[in-house]
Amino acid sequence: MISATKTPGEFMTEALVQVENLSRYYQNNCAISHLSFSLKAGEVLGFLGPNGAGKSTTMQVITGNLAPSEGEVTIAGHDIIEAPRAAKRNLGYLPEHPPVYRDACVDEYLRYCARLHRIPRARVLPAVDRVKQQCGLEQVGNRLIGNLSKGYQQRVGIAQAIIHDPPVVILDEPTVGLDPIQIREIRELIRSLGSERSVILSTHILSEVQATCDRVQIIRAGELIYNATTESLNQGHEHSIRIALRKDVALEQLFAIDGVDHVDALEASRFRLFLAPDTNPDALLAAAVQQGWGLYELIPEQQSLEDLFIELTHTEEAARQ
């Protein structure tokens, strides 16, 4: 057996996952259409979309569980159709439903997975110990998977995906069914995986993307409609602030303040002010103090991923109707 697995470092310069013009039809139903993106080592890509947008289909195609109708997928330089074996050797995949055997115990199952991924016999036990430690499974090694809680089964699924230390890890909704502490642990695990590997992560928990991903892609009805780094998402959107005043103040008075472009009245004595770019709310504060408006709340608003997500996915629905 020749091992073709390169160390993750060798891929630093090239794209580890290359998806080109990918389409997939179920009969005449188009699940994904003309999807293209690439992923470098050390990147964590968050895949977002409403239910039925084609997230899972995309992942199934990338991992070779479904054949693409059109387009190409390359994993670490190997085409998933032309050279499936080499491609899959560089791939760890956690499907939507963790593919665990309920009648096996955790240790047995992980040993089996290790062997399936062609880990040499002598290295199987260390690999199993490593992933058990990474996924917090030390305590349940000899319990039947069927008797474990959903959260633990999910962790076994993640352990299975990283047991052969693949440069590309694809996780379909990895934190479903976990409790908040486990979610935090798994996010940390994903972050640590992402430091030298490529990770693709699908989820519909938006805060998860902001917490773990370097890049976000929003997919809707099979099409890629948004692609940006989470950093850029967090920057440069502080264009509105929300204020609350104790006194009644007319809209015009607020609008008269320097640098205020637009004012929305919210509920009683609360306003949303849109400031011109690169202005500080100094003038606002000064006016509030001078005229004794009783300003007791001032919150700069960031455009959150959630707003963006709802905005993007709603326009589609509106367009459809």
Next chain:
Amino acid sequence: MIWVIARRELFAMFLSPLAWVILAVIQILLGYMFLTNLDNFFLLQPQLMQLANTPGVTDVVITPLMQVAAIILLMVMPLLTMRSIAEEKRNRTLSLLISSPLSMSEIVLGKYLGLLLFVVILVSMLMLMPLSLYLGTSPDGGKLLSIYLGMLLLLGTFAAIGLYLSSLTENQTIAAISTFGVLLMLWIVDWVGGALDGDHSILTYLSLLEHHQSMLEGVFNTSDIAYYLLLITAFLVLTIRQLDRERLL
């Protein structure tokens, strides 16, 4: 790699009580029948001695026993093969194998080898009965070997057919019933022989019973072996194609 899957399959069978129950029930039923046949043999022995071409203990006790065994196993094998792929589909564990660096052929061959190992255990346990005859008499060793091989090939064919039908559905019951239907059809396909005019050699050739019978009688015929191997190969290829096709749907 094939071996890794085969081992897991075999262990999985013994993890559920099904395999144990099947082995036990078959062993009890056939053990009882073996003793009855043996009793009959003792009763008939004086009359048999007068026949010109005296049938031995193998012909009187073992051949009929294995005929019955074949029919019982025709009903039992579907229960063993039904889970192989259907269960993985239902539990969505097939993607573990598909995402691993394995080809479809390796997956299917691994599963088949697992079933075959179980068949070897099953038939070897059955063969303990004829072998026990060595304690008191001397059965025909060549014939026993032919019977052993015949049973292995027959059950190997059952397993291949069952594996294919298990790959067609997510529902284990449907897999079991359709396997039983196909096996029974192949068993009785030559019964039409008397009712129709013309040449029935094709139907006779297709019949599992026909080929099994000759091996039980100790006739080791290349065409019988070819028949079994052809069927096994055909159904394994069909299974591989079926699983490959599912990725396209």
